[in-house]
Amino acid sequence: MKRFLGILFFIILTIPLRAQEFSGNGNDISIILTNIKAFSKAYMDADYDTMMSLYAENAKIFPPGTSIISEIDNIRQRWILPKGVKVVYHNVIPKEITVLEDTAYDYGVYEGSSTDKDNNITEWKGKYVIVWKKINNEWRIYLDIWNRIQEQN
Amino acid sequence: MKRFLGILFFIILTIPLRAQEFSGNGNDISIILTNIKAFSKAYMDADYDTMMSLYAENAKIFPPGTSIISEIDNIRQRWILPKGVKVVYHNVIPKEITVLEDTAYDYGVYEGSSTDKDNNITEWKGKYVIVWKKINNEWRIYLDIWNRIQEQN
Numbered sequence: 241m242k243r244f245l246g247i248l249f250f251i252i253l254t255i256p257l258r259a260q261e262f263s264g265n266g267n268d269i270s271i272i273l274t275n276i277k278a279f280s281k282a283y284m285d286a287d288y289d290t291m292m293s294l295y296a297e298n299a300k301i302f303p304p305g306t307s308i309i310s311e312i313d314n315i316r317q318r319w320i321l322p323k324g325v326k327v328v329y330h331n332v333i334p335k336e337i338t339v340l341e342d343t344a345y346d347y348g349v350y351e352g353s354s355t356d357k358d359n360n361i362t363e364w365k366g367k368y369v370i371v372w373k374k375i376n377n378e379w380r381i382y383l384d385i386w387n388r389i390q391e392q393n
Numbered sequence: 394m395k396r397f398l399g400i401l402f403f404i405i406l407t408i409p410l411r412a413q414e415f416s417g418n419g420n421d422i423s424i425i426l427t428n429i430k431a432f433s434k435a436y437m438d439a440d441y442d443t444m445m446s447l448y449a450e451n452a453k454i455f456p457p458g459t460s461i462i463s464e465i466d467n468i469r470q471r472w473i474l475p476k477g478v479k480v481v482y483h484n485v486i487p488k489e490i491t492v493l494e495d496t497a498y499d500y501g502v503y504e505g506s507s508t509d510k511d512n513n514i515t516e517w518k519g520k521y522v523i524v525w526k527k528i529n530n531e532w533r534i535y536l537d538i539w540n541r542i543q544e545q546n
Contacts, residue, residue, distance in 0.1 A: 252535040269418040288475045300500070302520050304457065308488070308502070335461070340493050344522050347453065347536055349461070367455050369522050371498050383500055384524045391458040 272344060272372060273357025274336055278380075280330040283352075288316050291377030295372050295381045302385035333366070344379065346371040351387045352387065365389045417492025424532045425490055425525060426496060432534075436505075441469050448534045449526050455538035456466040477510030484520070497525040497532065504540065518542045 275294050282290035291310050295301075300310045301318060309318055321327065347370070351364035353363040368386035372379045375391045394511050415422045428447050435443035448454075453463045454471060460534055473482065487501040500523070506516040521539035525532045 300465065302500075302522065302540060304540040305542070307542055308500075308520050338496075340496055343491075343493055343498075345496075345536070346462075347455075347545070348540075367461050369455065369524065369536050371522065371524075383498070383522050385500075385520070385538050385540065387455060387457040387538065389458070389460055 258377045260334065261336040261338075264337070264344065268339040268344065268379065269337055272339075272346060273334070275379055275381075276332045276334060276346075280332055280352075283319070283330045284327050286321060286326070288319060291319055292316050295384075296375055299380070299382055299384065302383070304387050321354070322356075325354055326363075327352055329353045339371070342374040343382075344374075346370045346372065349389070395539075413493075414489040414504040417490070417497065421497065421527070421532065422490055425492075425499060425522065426487070428443050428532055428534075429485045429487060433485055436472070436483045437480050438461075439474060439479070441472060444472055445469050448537075449528055452533070452535055455536070472528065474507070475509075478507055480505055480507045481514075482506045495527040496535075497527075499523045499525065502542070 279291060279294050282288075282294070286384060292315065295312060295315060297312060298310070299312070300308050301315050302308055303318055306318070309315055321360060321367075330350070330352040332348060332350045334346050336348070337346040347368065349365065349367045351363070352363045353361055355361055366386050366388045368384070370381055370385075371383040373382040402436060420538065429468065431531045432444060432447050435441075435447070446501040448465060448468060450466060451463070452465070453461050454468050455461055459471070462468055483503070483505040485503045488501050489501070491497060496525055500521065502518065504516075504518045504521045506514055508514055517537050521537070523534055523538075524536040526535040527533075
């Protein structure tokens with residue numbers, strides 16, 4: 241019984257952490273979720289063409305420590321990994337996706353890890369807000385801003 | 394003439410930096426602009442009641458180095474300045490405000506400076522994305538995420 245209560249308590253505690261709120265047309269939500277997954281996969285594959293295809297042409301990204309970056313070529317440069325560095329894990333967990341006609345916003349957390357040429361592993365966790373635009377029936381990232389959950393050392 | 398060309402060149406160079414795109418109902422834009430100014434003033438005045446009144450009850454803030462912060466009491470705690478620290482300057486420059494019925498998003502840059510108890514001045518510059526919600530005819534900050542333009546030392 242004690243154990244059962246312990247498990248129940250654990251489940252109740254973790255529910256809010258896993259809560260996801262999706263609002264809007266189911267098909268739109270589904271495309272956005274697919275694109276979020278595609279972004280992580282492309283980043284792990286260092287497939288910058290696919291990554292860039294997920295951004296709107298007039299997208300802006302807001303990486304920590306830089307000015308606002310616009311123009312797809314500049315955005316690509318920001319994402320290109322240094323030689324020898326590989327993203328071995330990348331996962332985005334949206335907490336809310338809200339679709340408003342041809343615009344949507346989404347926020348959540350992300351986590352990842354990378355290895356360098358000496359096989360040192362770096363892990364990170366952060367949070368983000370994305371504004372999406374529906375362009376020619378495809379959902380594209382328009383604004384992409386994030387920061388770490390713990391300060392970098 | 395040389396001087397005139399110099400001034401003209403300076404004006405042309407600075408135009409893109411100042412470009413602002415506002416789209417949506419003028420009254421909504423005007424309220425959002427007023428709220429952006431009110432936030433900076435309240436922060437300089439350490440007037441946390443006014444700052445909190447600009448957030449939606451279910452607002453979330455995304456400060457660098459922390460988890461997503463929800464609940465107004467927690468958001469207030471995050472903004473309260475350490476003893477002896479005063480924000481002497483705070484200015485937010487929105488680059489785009491787009492109103493979509495009862496939701497709006499806005500992005501831009503901010504700059505500020507603060508003094509500590511020994512009168513040391515710290516200056517900072519960053520960029521942000523805000524998602525606004527119109528609640529009871531008032532525009533409130535729902536999502537508030539930012540990061541620095543230059544990494545902190």
